[in-house]
Every structure is written in structure tokens, then in C-alpha cells.
Amino acid sequence: MNSPIRRAVALLSGVLALLFTTHSLAQPAASATNRAALRVLIITGGHEHEAAFYGLFDGYQDIGWPAVTDSALAFKQDIRTKYDVLVFYNFTRNLDDLGQKNLRDFVESGKGIVVLHHGILNFQNWPWWYEEVVGGLYRLETKNGIPNSTVKFGEKHKITPAGKHPITDSIGSFQITDETYKGLFISANIQPLLFTDNPTSDRTVAWVGPCTTSKVVFIQLGHDHTPFGHPSYRALVHNSILWAAGKLK
Numbered sequence: 001m002n003s004p005i006r007r008a009v010a011l012l013s014g015v016l017a018l019l020f021t022t023h024s025l026a027q028p029a030a031s032a033t034n035r036a037a038l039r040v041l042i043i044t045g046g047h048e049h050e051a052a053f054y055g056l057f058d059g060y061q062d063i064g065w066p067a068v069t070d071s072a073l074a075f076k077q078d079i080r081t082k083y084d085v086l087v088f089y090n091f092t093r094n095l096d097d098l099g100q101k102n103l104r105d106f107v108e109s110g111k112g113i114v115v116l117h118h119g120i121l122n123f124q125n126w127p128w129w130y131e132e133v134v135g136g137l138y139r140l141e142t143k144n145g146i147p148n149s150t151v152k153f154g155e156k157h158k159i160t161p162a163g164k165h166p167i168t169d170s171i172g173s174f175q176i177t178d179e180t181y182k183g184l185f186i187s188a189n190i191q192p193l194l195f196t197d198n199p200t201s202d203r204t205v206a207w208v209g210p211c212t213t214s215k216v217v218f219i220q221l222g223h224d225h226t227p228f229g230h231p232s233y234r235a236l237v238h239n240s241i242l243w244a245a246g247k248l249k
Contacts, residue, residue: 037064038245041083045070046091047118052225053089056237063241071122075099084245085112088119089222095123107133108213112244115209116237117222120184134218135187135209149183152200153223159205159232162192166248167217167239168206174232179223193217194236206236215244 040063042054057066067083071092079102086106095103107113113133115122121138123129130137139149157176161168180201189210196205201220209216217240227233242248 037062038085038241038247039064039083040066040085040087040241041074041079042066042068042087043071043074043090043119044068045072046093047121049089049118050224050228052228053222056228056234060238062247063238071095071099075102078102078105080106080109080111083111085114085241087241088113088115088122089117091118091121093122093124095126100126104128106214107211107216110214112241112246113209113211113214113216114237114240114244115216115218117179117220120181120218120220130185131187131210133209133211133214133216135190135207135211135216136218137185138181139183139185146185147183149181150200152180152182154178155180155198155200157196157198157201157205157221159221160195160197162195162204165191165193165208167236167243168193170239171232171235174230176221176227176230176233178221178227181220190218194219215246217244 040057042057054068057063066087071090075095076098115134118138120134120136121140124137124140139146141148154177157178157180158173159176160173161171180196180198182200182202184202186202186204187210190204191208192204192206193208194206195203205220207218209218219236219240221227221233239248
């Protein structure tokens with residue numbers, strides 16, 4: 001975590017995020033050549049990540065080049081008319097009242113939400129978000145006798161679909177090496193999408209959230225360049241964005 005290489009990667013990703021933010025927030029994400037492309041806002045910050053993450057969104061005609069920002073900036077304004085899908089790849093413990101209002105308005109307007117990997121740590125003190133919208137939370141501390149969640153890096157998974165769903169139907173089973181989370185709060189109202197056989201992880205590693213107003217997807221996988229370059233993971237993220245926007249039936 002503290003090696004010079006990781007610090008350099010984190011710095012590079014921060015610079016990229018700043019460049020994308022200053023350019024993209026002022027303009028819709030759809031390109032001039034494909035105005036039907038989905039408008040996606042990626043929310044980062046609060047957690048190191050590799051610059052390779054942004055390659056997940058490259059090469060698709062149905063997704064415009066996304067805007068990138070952090071949650072402190074993203075929700076200072078009403079963004080319901082600007083974006084179709086929000087992708088959370090950040091760690092933000094708390095959101096102020098204005099931020100909560102604008103995010104809640106977005107969710108209740110029927111727009112899409114995709115939460116990736118450490119995005120499950122977000123908004124630790126906002127039960128509406130982790131209980132009713134995402135349907136899960138990485139517990140940072142022991143509370144009411146329930147132990148904190150745990151993490152383990154570099155674990156091998158055999159991933160299998162939980163059943164038929166438009167997000168996973170074209171993907172099937174696959175093997176991948178990635179970080180694991182165990183002991184998450186997971187709502188009884190989620191719809192599982194993917195299971196893992198790794199005992200250091202909770203069995204369900206992707207699901208549809210219980211939200212009744214928007215389509216919400218959480219994917220536990222996604223720590224570094226290994227999943228970012230994996231064709232099944234790329235398809236999983238792409239399909240999740242399309243489905244959350246109502247474009248994948």
C-alpha cells in the first residue's frame with residue numbers, strides 16, 4: 001500500500017481524475033458522433049486506485065467517455081438531467097445534507113447506480129443508502145456485537161452466475177484473482193448475481209440492490225489491473241451500466 005510504485009500510481013490516477021473532472025463536468029459525456037451514448041459520471045476519491053481503472057470504460061460506442069469527480073463535488077448540484085448512471089469507485093464516510101439531498105433526488109428519479117469494489121464502504125452513517133439502495137456495507141468497525149468486515153488481497157476465485165439475469169447471461173463462469181471482502185452487511189432483499197467459491201469472501205460477490213426507484217448493481221470485484229484487464233470483468237461492468245440505465249433487457 002505504501003510502496004513508491006503504489007504512491008506513484010495513486011498520484012497519476014489523481015491527476016487523470018482532475019483532468020477528467022475539469023473537462024467533463026462542464027459537458028455531457030456523450031460524444032458528438034454518438035449522441036445516444038449513455039452519460040456516465042464516475043465518482044472516485046478517498047481510496048487509492050490504479051490509473052488502469054479508467055480503461056474499463058474505453059472502447060464502447062454505447063457509453064460516452066465518462067466524467068470523473070469526487071463525491072464532495074458531484075453532489076453540490078442537482079445532476080438528474082446531466083447523467084444517466086453514476087459509478088461509485090470511491091470511499092466517502094459521510095455526505096453533507098445538500099449532498100444527501102442531491103444523491104437521493106438522483107436515485108428517486110429512476111437513474112442508474114453501479115457500485116464497484118471499495119464503493120461498498122461509502123456513507124457509513126446513512127442507513128437509507130446501504131440498506132434501501134445498495135443493500136450492503138463494508139463494516140469498518142465492530143458495532144452492537146457484530147465484528148468489522150475483513151479484506152484479503154490476491155485471492156483466487158471461481159465465479160459462477162447465481163441464475164439467469166441480463167447482466168450475467170452473456171458472461172458465464174470465470175476464474176479471476178482479486179481482493180476479497182468478508183463479513184459485509186448484506187440485505188436480505190438483494191438479488192444475487194454472482195457467487196464465489198473463495199472462503200475468505202462472502203459467497204455473493206455481485207448483486208442487484210433492493211432499491212425500488214432505480215436499478216442498482218454492486219460488484220465486489222475490482223481492486224487492480226488484474227480484473228480491469230479481464231474480459232469477463234470488463235463485460236460485467238459494461239453490462240451493469242447498460243442494465244442500470246434500462247438499456248439491457
